[in-house]
Amino acid sequence: MNWITNYVRPKLNSMLGRRDMPENLWIKDPETGEMIFHKELEENQYVIPGSGHHMRISARERLKYFFDEGKFETLENPKVTLDPLKFRDEKRYVDRLKEARAKTGMDDAILTALGEVEGLPIVATVQDFAFMGGSLGMAAGEAIIKGFETAVKRERPLVLFAASGGARMQEGTLSLMQLPRTTVAVDRLKEAGLPYIVVLTNPTTGGVTASYAMLGDIHIAEPGALIGFAGPRVIEQTLREKLPEGFQRSEYLMKHGMVDMIVSRKELRPTIARLLKMMLKLPESEATDIPEVVEEAPAPAQRPETQAGAQA
Structure with missing residues (x-):
């Protein structure tokens, strides 16, 4: 199996001009399971467009x-x-x-x-x-x-x-x-x-x-x-x-x-x-219009307690 994996498959890929796909090309939404294109997610500041989940x-x-x-x-x-x-x-x-x-x-x-x-x-x-x-x-x-x-x-x-x-x-x-x-x-x-x-x-x-x-x-x-x-x-x-x-x-x-x-x-x-x-009492024409909640995502389901490197 190692001979096939390490030698035969790379040889065939090089002959056919195939390239390995990057592992991080798609990212999975941890809430809905939806697959998001990495570039799209990066442009959206790592906020999942569908669920609003903030990564x-x-x-x-x-x-x-x-x-x-x-x-x-x-x-x-x-x-x-x-x-x-x-x-x-x-x-x-x-x-x-x-x-x-x-x-x-x-x-x-x-x-x-x-x-x-x-x-x-x-x-x-x-x-x-x-x-x-x-x-x-x-x-x-x-x-x-x-x-x-x-x-x-x-x-x-x-x-x-x-x-x-x-x-x-x-x-x-x-x-x-x-x-x-x-x-x-x-x-x-x-x-x-x-x-x-x-x-x-x-x-x-x-x-x-x-x-x-x-x-x-x-x-x-x-x-x-x-x-x-x-x-x-x-x-x-x-x-x-x-x-x-x-x-x-x-x-x-x-x-x-x-x-x-x-x-x-x-x-x-x-x-x-x-x-x-x-x-700071600086002049700002838009300063009077601050919503209480600018954008509220749907309330997420209770997820397992986040693992932390150290807890107090």
């Missing part, structure tokens, strides 16, 4: 879609001590970091950038769930704090895109200490009179939800995002009760007053621009 995107893709003409300047993350606890489970923590960096091309789970949104200079901080579940450790905490400090220094609003499984367990108490530290950074931004908008993406859970992700002036959620402290499966096991359908999803939380609005990814840039101009 996860990388931090750099997020910034490219958010800033005017996709132009932005990234800030260098502060350097911190790697593996301060010499932690090891199935793998060494330093090996997990190497793998995450090779996979994402990022130093850690946070990417902060300077750019403009409809001509308004802002600072944007993005958590990338692909980097160890967007978990919050010392490096991520320092990067978030630097983003807030830069916003205060340059007198710019800050928009934070949260996506996390919680605190990074491999750093123990040092990870948990980032929660009060980032909270202080939020307070300093507000003392400077600068707006702070949080965009809650799928998933935003654990200690991140218990700190800076819920301290914004305005909280915007993407459709269908899982948002909460503990996951629904953990809550069900603790309470021994069946949770309501759609529990901890954006639509449920907005109905119960935990988020201010649900906005489709394609409408985030103009919506946030109008909000910021209103908050």
Whole structure:
């Protein structure tokens, strides 16, 4: 079989001029099973046209879609001590970091950038769930704090895109200490009179939800995002009760007053621009027309609890 697979088939393909099809040419909608052409999905900012399901995107893709003409300047993350606890489970923590960096091309789970949104200079901080579940450790905490400090220094609003499984367990108490530290950074931004908008993406859970992700002036959620402290499966096991359908999803939380609005990814840039101009009292003819829900996708079915790289 190996001889046929490794020699005969490639030989026949080369003779007939056949080429292997890329594996990622089509992407399957996790909700409906519909097959979507990858290029079409990319042009739609990775929002499934039929169901409105918002797929996860990388931090750099997020910034490219958010800033005017996709132009932005990234800030260098502060350097911190790697593996301060010499932690090891199935793998060494330093090996997990190497793998995450090779996979994402990022130093850690946070990417902060300077750019403009409809001509308004802002600072944007993005958590990338692909980097160890967007978990919050010392490096991520320092990067978030630097983003807030830069916003205060340059007198710019800050928009934070949260996506996390919680605190990074491999750093123990040092990870948990980032929660009060980032909270202080939020307070300093507000003392400077600068707006702070949080965009809650799928998933935003654990200690991140218990700190800076819920301290914004305005909280915007993407459709269908899982948002909460503990996951629904953990809550069900603790309470021994069946949770309501759609529990901890954006639509449920907005109905119960935990988020201010649900906005489709394609409408985030103009919506946030109008909000910021209103908050900064800048002239904007369209600033008075901000819908409560710009685009609401059909409420998704309860999906299995999202696996996170680390939970608080």
